[in-house]
Every structure is written in structure tokens, then in C-alpha cells.
Amino acid sequence: MDQRPRLDDVAARVGVSTASVSLVLRGAPGPSAETRRRVLEAAAELGYRADRTASMLARRRRHLLGVMLDIRSPFHAELVEEIQAEADRIGYEVVLSTLTRHRDEDRAIESLLDFRCEAVLLLGPDAPDQRLAALAAQVPVVAIGRRVAAGDVDVVRPADHAGVAEALAHLTGLGHRHIAFVDGGRGVVAAARRRGYRDGMRRAGLAEEIRIIAGDHTEEGGIRAGRLIAAGADRPTAVMASNDRCAVGVMDAFVRAGIEVPGQISVVGYDDSTLAHLAHIDLTTVNQDAAAQARHAVLAAVQRLDEGREQRLEVVLNPRLVVRGTTGPPPRGEGPADAS
Amino acid sequence: MDQRPRLDDVAARVGVSTASVSLVLRGAPGPSAETRRRVLEAAAELGYRADRTASMLARRRRHLLGVMLDIRSPFHAELVEEIQAEADRIGYEVVLSTLTRHRDEDRAIESLLDFRCEAVLLLGPDAPDQRLAALAAQVPVVAIGRRVAAGDVDVVRPADHAGVAEALAHLTGLGHRHIAFVDGGRGVVAAARRRGYRDGMRRAGLAEEIRIIAGDHTEEGGIRAGRLIAAGADRPTAVMASNDRCAVGVMDAFVRAGIEVPGQISVVGYDDSTLAHLAHIDLTTVNQDAAAQARHAVLAAVQRLDEGREQRLEVVLNPRLVVRGTTGPPPRGEGPADAS
């Protein structure tokens, strides 16, 4: 429990200066092979590991990426995994700062700034564009998962529009016309998907069928919406939900109401979260390729930091529909029959 | 994007020394009211925020707690929330280090050590006792959620034994005798629960009914086990699962096999994760009180750091059964009837 060994301890043990030790330990050129060997040996014996805090301070570079996330989101979890992996690969450290009930985005971001992260990656931030722009004036910012119209904020996001459109195409291809949308609430991401639905329906010539049911990005929201749909007259033959969790809630309401999925009604989610692959859910959904998003985001940050990129970058990834078991043709007597 | 303001900048602007500014900013006694006012004002104008990295280095104390977690676990998410809150309250910062596919416990912990966290909280670590003991020789360690028999490791854990026992009592109280257990796999936590089940059954005089079905702590594992149970002869009237996710899988398999829960078979989970409260799941489960665990864990760390506690601490929290909709009396002709 005593102090951990410091650079001097290693240096003293070998009988060289701390400078040499530092050089050896970072693989910098200079020290002779013999010195290297001895230093490495001593370091190993003492179990020495550099103090990041001190290193970061001393070298002007910190090699630290800050990530703001909502730890309760499975999708964020996936992203973080990939971000970690990518950062590890290129020699950056990651510090995580999560939203909690008592800790809003501002606080979470401040915490990252206090660590003097060289860049911050924000997973699905809800802050207004202006605030993000202001932040970007202080430190490189990469927003993941949503648009940011103002300022010098890099963006990596799936083409929500395209994702929803593809899902709609899948449904109309199956013969559906009455396709309702369960909304995701007030967030920026939810808004993009809602817009995608509206546009997609119009483009498909189904403007009159547009029907948006209030909901949010949780199972509860989905359940409420699902009940409404189940009870309502003129039930749609397909439902697209703003995200997977919501879709799961919707389905559950249906199951309880004795409505078969996809027999009587099809359901599509969004995110392809771990939820969706679960055998008992087996949800048709839109995959956002977390790995690719993470890679691009880290890359964007590094380009700013190490390669001097100055101009704004926006990477729009094409999402990919994953067809599973919750979609099928509309029940007989509906859908195509409508074209009477 | 220029350098953020430093202490000297504030000092220069006010016309005092950096020492004064530092004192003011940390609310330390000394500076006069007038100086305070002016410093605070200047700091606000410049948008100054101390560099944690430098602060940590300068004061001998770091006020940093490291938390190792698996970011994909919803229960860990809950714990982290509470740990954050508690740490915030008492002026500690938290740094998170998550396991990933490419980052095992050792790596995750090393990362925390490199940041020179003053103490580390490990959420459900799987490392052998010996390794944890060794770690504890370097830095205060609090293991959350499991026993550690060796070394100076503080432990905060629910009495898994008691939790399982309570659940069993609930089931036997309802009249169940054929109570199977779906196992949680190789982990340390899973082992504790398995043992709890065995002991509880024996104590209830049901030693002969002990039946453990292989599974793991995921939905998939639950589904496999559920299928087995559904298909098997001599089906139990109740199933206790090693955790909630597993229980959800089990239930799903039942639903698909047309077995009613709790009509034909009761199901109990463990964790009271967010999953369990979901309306469509409504799982009877054992609550581990994440908030209390978090508080005790943080407290344990702080006691070591700030109050000089030396001897090992073990806090065993009594879990609490939360009865929801997945348990009920066994179907007629079973259970009590068995006492023929």
C-alpha cells in the first residue's frame, strides 16, 4: 500500500538519469541497447507503471478522448466498446462520462473538459446546436448519431432518413399501406426519424396514411402506444417504431391484446440493439453499424488532433435494414385490397 | 480553440498571485472577501476551470475513484449512476473503465491504476481472490457483488444466500415443491446463487427436488434452459433463475411453448434490473438495492482514504424479494397434492 514506484526509483536502481528511463519506457530513440535492457528489467522488477496524470501534464499532448454517453443505453454501450477498441489501437486513452439522473449533459461534458480531454465524442447529445457550436470553439467535438447544423462540430451519423425509408420500402413491398409510426419523443434523433417517416410516406404516395402515435424511446412509451393502436379503430397493418425499445413495448402490448405479430400486424424497430437479436424478440429493425460509427468518430477526432484538419467533417453512414421475424405481409382483406 | 485560460491568466487579470487565486477557487480560508469577489469575477469572465490533471498532481490527493464495470450490464449501469451521485456529493471524481471484448479485467484495472485512482471499485469482478488480494496490496479495493476470501479487499455484496432463500420461501409458501434452478454459468456470483439454491432447498426439506438446469446470465441462456424445461417430462411448477435476463429468456421459451406464467409455472428472477419492472415482464425478482450498495462501496473507499480505516470491511446487504406478476400458486393437482 506504500507509494508506487516512481521514475526516480527505477533510475536510481539502474544508476542512470530519469531522462534515460523515460526515453526507454516510451521507446524513444536514444538510449543504447544495453541501457534499454537494464531499464526494462528494473522497471519490471519494481512493477513500475508511469503515472498518466503526470505524463499528460508533462508532454503537451494528452492523448485523451472524452466520451459522453448515457450508460443506460445499450446502443451507447456498443458504441463505447468500439470506441475503446479503436482508441486502444491508435494509442489514445478514453475517459467516459455518463449522464445520470443528477448529472445532465453540461455537467458530464464539463467533467470531460476538466480532465483536459483533447477531443470529446458526444453520443446522441441533446443539447441545442448553438451550445455544441460553442463547445466546439474550445475543443474538437464529434457528435455521434445526430445532425448539428451550427459551428465547427464534426458529425458521424446514420442517414436516419434513408433508414426509415428503407424500412418503409420493405413494408410497402410486402403490401402494407396503413403504416403508423410510434414517435420517439422530443429528442433530436427522434425528430429526424419522425421526419424520415413523413417524407418516406409522402414519397410512397401514402401521404394520407401518415399517422404518428405519441411515444418515447422506452418500453413504457411503446406499451402505451401499442395499447392505443390495439384498441383503436382502423388499425394499421404495420407499425414502425422510433427505436427498438419502443418497438418491444409496442409488440408486448399487441401480444397481450391477442394481436399476432407479424400475422395481423408487422412491427419494425430502429437501432438493431442487442435487444433486437434476442431470439424471443427477433425484431426487424434498422442497423446503424456501431463499429463503423465508432471508427469514424475516433478517426475524426484524431484527424483534428494529429493531422491538422480544420474544416468540418460530416460522415453519413447508410443504415441497413435487418429483416427478422416481426414483419410479413398484411393480413388478407387489407393492404392491397385497399386499392379498390 | 486556443489554449484554455490558466491560473496565471486569472491571477494576472486580477493583479494577485496564483496562490490567492488557487485558494479562492477552492474555497480555502485566507483571502479577503474583496479578493474573493474579484477573483471569482475574473475567473467567470475568462471561463476558467482548473485543470484536474494538474490539480491532482499538485495536491497529494487525487480524489479519484476508479470503477471497473461491464458497460453492457444494466445492473452495473444502475450501480454506476449511484456511485457517481454519491461521489459527486462528497467531492470525488469517478473514472470509469469498462470491460469489452478486447479488454479484460486486468487491462481495465491497469487503466485505472495508470490514472492513479486512489481506490478502485470493482463491479462483479471475476478475477480469482488471489489476484484481487494482490491488487489490494497496492490500492484500496472494494469488490461489489461478490465474496472475496483473501487479502485486504473490502466487500459490499448482497446476501445472495438470503435472497435466494427468501425467493424459495415465497415459492414454497405458495405451495410449490418442484422448484428448479436455472444456473448462471461459471462466474463467482452465479456460484453463490447456485449454492443459495441448494442450501435453501435442503433447508426446506426439498433436497430431493433439487434440480439445476444449465444456463447463463443472458437471455439466450434462459431460452435454452426454458426450452429444456418446457420439453422435459416431470416439469417443475416453479423456476428460479440466476438473474433477470436469464429469467426473461426462460419465460419467453415458456410463452412460445404455450405454457402460462404464472398459471402453469411460476418464474422468479434475480437483480430487479430495469428489465424486471417493465410492464410486459413484471417479473417477481430479488432486489439488490443498487443505491445502497453504491453508497456503501463509496463509503468504504472513503473511509480507507480519509479516515484511515485499516481493517477489512464486509457489508452484506439483505436483498428484498419483490413480488410481481410471475409467481402464483402451483396449478391444481400438483404441489401440495404431492404430499399424498
Add this chain to the structure above:
DNA sequence: ACTCGGAGTTAAAGCGCTTTAAAACCCCGG
């Protein structure tokens, strides 16, 4: 008038590491 004590302020010494400029050394050819 002169010392003393308390309040307020600051110079300066770190914290543990990196980095650079300069010193030390070594090997050769002249």
C-alpha cells in the same frame, strides 16, 4: 514610540513525468 499578533498575500518549492539543449564519451583520421 515600539512591539506583538493576526489577517492577508505571495514567493517558491514541489507533484512525477517529458523534453531539450548541452555535456560526455567514443572512435578515427590526421
Add this chain to the structure above:
DNA sequence: CCGGGGTTTTAAAGCGCTTTAACTCCGAGT
């Protein structure tokens, strides 16, 4: 034996902040 050029090594100056000991005032006490 000396100087030049290359290779190693190191002294020392930070990084941005904290902290302590010392210092400056100033009014109270004698």
C-alpha cells in the same frame, strides 16, 4: 595527441496547479 562527428547520457526547465513558510501591513497593547 588533437579535433571532428556521431552516439549516449544527463541537467534542468518546464507542464498547471497546490501548499507552506515567510513576508507585509496595520491596529491593539504597553
